[in-house]
Amino acid sequence: MEQTAKSARQASIKAASLSGEMKNAALAEVAKALEAASDKIFRANEQDLENSRKAGLAGALLKRLKFDRGKLDGVIDGIESLIKLEDPVGQQMDAVKLDEGLVLRRVRCPIGVLGIVFESRPDALVQISTLALKSGNAVLLKGGSEAANTNRVLADTIYNASLAAGMPVGWMALLETRDDVKAMLAMDKYIDLVIPRGSNEFVQYIMNNTKIPVMGHADGICHVYIDEGADIDKAVRVAFDSKCQYPAVCNAMETLLVHSSIAETVLLRLAEEYEEANVELRGDERVREVINCKPATEQDWATEYNDMILSIAMVDSLGEAIEHINKYGSGHTDCIVTENEGCAKEFMALVDSSSVFWNCSTRFADGFRYGLGAEVGISTGKIHSRGPVGLEGLTIYKWLMAGNGHAVADFGPEGKKYLHEKI
Amino acid sequence: MEQTAKSARQASIKAASLSGEMKNAALAEVAKALEAASDKIFRANEQDLENSRKAGLAGALLKRLKFDRGKLDGVIDGIESLIKLEDPVGQQMDAVKLDEGLVLRRVRCPIGVLGIVFESRPDALVQISTLALKSGNAVLLKGGSEAANTNRVLADTIYNASLAAGMPVGWMALLETRDDVKAMLAMDKYIDLVIPRGSNEFVQYIMNNTKIPVMGHADGICHVYIDEGADIDKAVRVAFDSKCQYPAVCNAMETLLVHSSIAETVLLRLAEEYEEANVELRGDERVREVINCKPATEQDWATEYNDMILSIAMVDSLGEAIEHINKYGSGHTDCIVTENEGCAKEFMALVDSSSVFWNCSTRFADGFRYGLGAEVGISTGKIHSRGPVGLEGLTIYKWLMAGNGHAVADFGPEGKKYLHEKI
Numbered sequence: 001m002e003q004t005a006k007s008a009r010q011a012s013i014k015a016a017s018l019s020g021e022m023k024n025a026a027l028a029e030v031a032k033a034l035e036a037a038s039d040k041i042f043r044a045n046e047q048d049l050e051n052s053r054k055a056g057l058a059g060a061l062l063k064r065l066k067f068d069r070g071k072l073d074g075v076i077d078g079i080e081s082l083i084k085l086e087d088p089v090g091q092q093m094d095a096v097k098l099d100e101g102l103v104l105r106r107v108r109c110p111i112g113v114l115g116i117v118f119e120s121r122p123d124a125l126v127q128i129s130t131l132a133l134k135s136g137n138a139v140l141l142k143g144g145s146e147a148a149n150t151n152r153v154l155a156d157t158i159y160n161a162s163l164a165a166g167m168p169v170g171w172m173a174l175l176e177t178r179d180d181v182k183a184m185l186a187m188d189k190y191i192d193l194v195i196p197r198g199s200n201e202f203v204q205y206i207m208n209n210t211k212i213p214v215m216g217h218a219d220g221i222c223h224v225y226i227d228e229g230a231d232i233d234k235a236v237r238v239a240f241d242s243k244c245q246y247p248a249v250c251n252a253m254e255t256l257l258v259h260s261s262i263a264e265t266v267l268l269r270l271a272e273e274y275e276e277a278n279v280e281l282r283g284d285e286r287v288r289e290v291i292n293c294k295p296a297t298e299q300d301w302a303t304e305y306n307d308m309i310l311s312i313a314m315v316d317s318l319g320e321a322i323e324h325i326n327k328y329g330s331g332h333t334d335c336i337v338t339e340n341e342g343c344a345k346e347f348m349a350l351v352d353s354s355s356v357f358w359n360c361s362t363r364f365a366d367g368f369r370y371g372l373g374a375e376v377g378i379s380t381g382k383i384h385s386r387g388p389v390g391l392e393g394l395t396i397y398k399w400l401m402a403g404n405g406h407a408v409a410d411f412g413p414e415g416k417k418y419l420h421e422k423i
Numbered sequence: 424m425e426q427t428a429k430s431a432r433q434a435s436i437k438a439a440s441l442s443g444e445m446k447n448a449a450l451a452e453v454a455k456a457l458e459a460a461s462d463k464i465f466r467a468n469e470q471d472l473e474n475s476r477k478a479g480l481a482g483a484l485l486k487r488l489k490f491d492r493g494k495l496d497g498v499i500d501g502i503e504s505l506i507k508l509e510d511p512v513g514q515q516m517d518a519v520k521l522d523e524g525l526v527l528r529r530v531r532c533p534i535g536v537l538g539i540v541f542e543s544r545p546d547a548l549v550q551i552s553t554l555a556l557k558s559g560n561a562v563l564l565k566g567g568s569e570a571a572n573t574n575r576v577l578a579d580t581i582y583n584a585s586l587a588a589g590m591p592v593g594w595m596a597l598l599e600t601r602d603d604v605k606a607m608l609a610m611d612k613y614i615d616l617v618i619p620r621g622s623n624e625f626v627q628y629i630m631n632n633t634k635i636p637v638m639g640h641a642d643g644i645c646h647v648y649i650d651e652g653a654d655i656d657k658a659v660r661v662a663f664d665s666k667c668q669y670p671a672v673c674n675a676m677e678t679l680l681v682h683s684s685i686a687e688t689v690l691l692r693l694a695e696e697y698e699e700a701n702v703e704l705r706g707d708e709r710v711r712e713v714i715n716c717k718p719a720t721e722q723d724w725a726t727e728y729n730d731m732i733l734s735i736a737m738v739d740s741l742g743e744a745i746e747h748i749n750k751y752g753s754g755h756t757d758c759i760v761t762e763n764e765g766c767a768k769e770f771m772a773l774v775d776s777s778s779v780f781w782n783c784s785t786r787f788a789d790g791f792r793y794g795l796g797a798e799v800g801i802s803t804g805k806i807h808s809r810g811p812v813g814l815e816g817l818t819i820y821k822w823l824m825a826g827n828g829h830a831v832a833d834f835g836p837e838g839k840k841y842l843h844e845k846i
Binding site for chain 1: 775
């Protein structure tokens with residue numbers, strides 16, 4: 001494992017200096033190679049599916065594990081979109097003239113070596129490795145063990161095609177065991193960033209067991225707050241879509257907050273719609289005076305159901321809603337529904353979450369929908385990247401300065417002054 | 424301590440929404456209050472100096488500890504410069520139209536709560552707290568214990584003046600004991616970023632003892648590489664300034680690399696200049712065939728002397744120089760001296776450091792010289808901020824989206840398409 005990480009570190013230096021054209025050519029080769037290897041990939045996936053069926057894996061998980069013609073077309077489309085995205089590496093962020101002949105520039109560059117641990121979907125392997133390639137990073141990958149055969153074929157195909165197209169040896173490696181992951185978490189000398197994707201417990205485990213910076217999210221406890229000044233039709237649309245459009249994901253709403261002055265009207269309409277969609281409602285005392293539902297406990301406000309369950313609380317003010325969200329929320333995505341612009345602005349300023357919405361569904365919080373192209377995940381941390389993380393989130397910058405033999409000793413109260421002219 | 428951190432968290436929400444005008448007004452009040460409290464500050468500092476003299480503190484440390492009229496004028500000047508800097512908070516980074524009436528914006532915001540532990544200079548307390556104020560962050564501060572009396576008066580003066588000018592209660596707090604720091608490192612629930620300044624061992628201790636992200640640098644092992652194509656005069660100027668202009672700091676050169684084809688000419692000239700400046704030279708075998716100096720061991724290549732000592736190695740190629748730097752360097756600042764643009768570009772692309780220079784002294788790596796105004800420190804990490812960290816480095820962003828009742832369910836293969844128009 002140490003050798004793998006060390007090779008990735010060495011490869012990362014070379015990967016950082018590759019041109020956008022070369023990386024795009026490598027991505028095109030990867031897409032071709034995946035198409036050419038389709039039979040081999042599907043056979044490996046059949047094996048994984050059979051093993052998992054024997055092991056009694058649930059239907060929803062089997063569906064995620066399945067990698068068929070449609071999934072392959074999807075990832076190849078994804079690679080083609082990725083090729084079209086602008087290369088963030090080498091972009092100049094600032095330039096300033098410090099003195100005659102002394103120019104400082106800040107230029108985007110890759111982070112270096114990423115360690116990414118992801119769930120059972122094999123398409124994630126293709127998305128993550130191609131994002132790493134385009135952003136000039138080296139990457140160590142560990143997928144779900146149920147997908148071991150599929151992942152091995154996919155990783156080999158991508159790695160060999162990219163090598164033939166000029167990517168440096170060792171830029172990508174597939175880890176196969178949990179012990180590898182444990183070893184990786186200790187390699188802070190070689191790895192710059194760990195991105196875990198998966199359950200809350202898993203992400204917490206990673207965060208507690210490494211000195212390497214970790215980017216990602218543990219919880220997705222998203223709120224919709226229906227303000228006193230809400231348009232009822234919009235409120236119903238947004239609250240319904242946020243819960244029901246796809247409840248198993250991190251950007252689905254888990255708690256609905258309703259202003260008391262509007263609660264009766266809106267809750268009666270929503271309860272009807274939620275009932276039709278089979279959503280289990282859990283309300284606080286005042287909510288239960290309006291609609292018939294189970295009681296919500298303190299525990300409910302801090303729970304990510306990822307399911308057709310919704311907790312509902314009544315509040316008496318915008319401030320109370322903001323306080324509830326900052327206390328129980330996970331910093332993922334929270335929305336206010338209101339026609340009152342002042343209230344919307346206050347909500348957007350004071351809610352301390354990575355995405356804060358006004359009159360639209362929390363389900364929009366996603367890298368593809370934001371226009372970032374592909375995404376490696378969603379970050380609820382407040383360092384480096386926040387919210388959906390795409391190519392730019394996998395880069396940092398370096399400061400480059402060019403002079404003509406300039407020495408600091410010549411500057412000072414008695415000497416030259418810094419110009420600091422933006423150029 | 425938990426209460427202090429919790430209050431800081433609550434204050435940070437309010438601080439994040441303050442206007443630039445209000446924060447500048449608070450900074451002006453702080454400057455006034457420091458001037459008004461000057462006698463009290465100097466008396467407290469006299470007490471600290473006396474205690475430290477009795478405890479046998481070295482002269483250089485006493486000089487750092489001293490806070491007199493000149494230092495006070497310096498920090499007040501610093502506050503006035505800070506007022507003139509643009510407020511990073513609220514700046515729009517991107518805006519994109521996703522659909523008619525659905526607009527996504529990315530806007531800079533403060534990180535939240537900073538925990539900053541700094542060395543004995545009391546002026547650092549003023550610089551750090553005012554940077555935190557301007558960037559809208561709450562801050563917990565711990566200074567050197569030798570400066571306890573001075574720091575207490577400075578912190579009280581700044582806090583009270585800022586409160587009177589409308590800053591939220593609890594936005595700033597001074598920690599007084601090492602136990603407080605230990606407790607702070609466990610408050611990952613309330614604190615977003617820890618910035619340690621001080622010795623290598625101290626920074627390592629902080630990094631090893633917290634789950635909170637840490638920004639800063641442990642080592643500053645900077646290199647100058649004199650290439651085959653160097654102009655000898657420039658090489659001598661840059662190498663001399665990088666070592667001698669102020670050797671006690673992190674951006675001073677610790678190791679000089681010289682291409683073998685030019686070594687004799689340049690080493691003979693440099694040895695003479697270094698000898699006059701009393702620099703102790705340590706060379707590898709080939710260097711010692713050219714100039715008379717002590718032998719350098721493997722340990723020397725990995726040592727930050729912070730002193731008038733320099734290790735020198737001879738290399739046979741640009742690639743060897745880059746490899747040496749990426750192996751032994753600390754990712755702080757490294758420089759190539761050459762007239763060959765191709766070699767300079769290769770060096771700047773492949774050296775994996777936060778600042779990479781061409782024909783200018785490593786001593787330029789500094790927030791003030793870069794034109795960032797004040798700086799909170801220099802980061803050698805590759806996440807969030809790299810190199811000198813000023814106001815922008817203390818911010819992150821949030822995604823704000825405004826719609827008109829938009830639901831995700833209306834988009835898709837059969838429905839609406841995302842526009843993704845940059846605006």
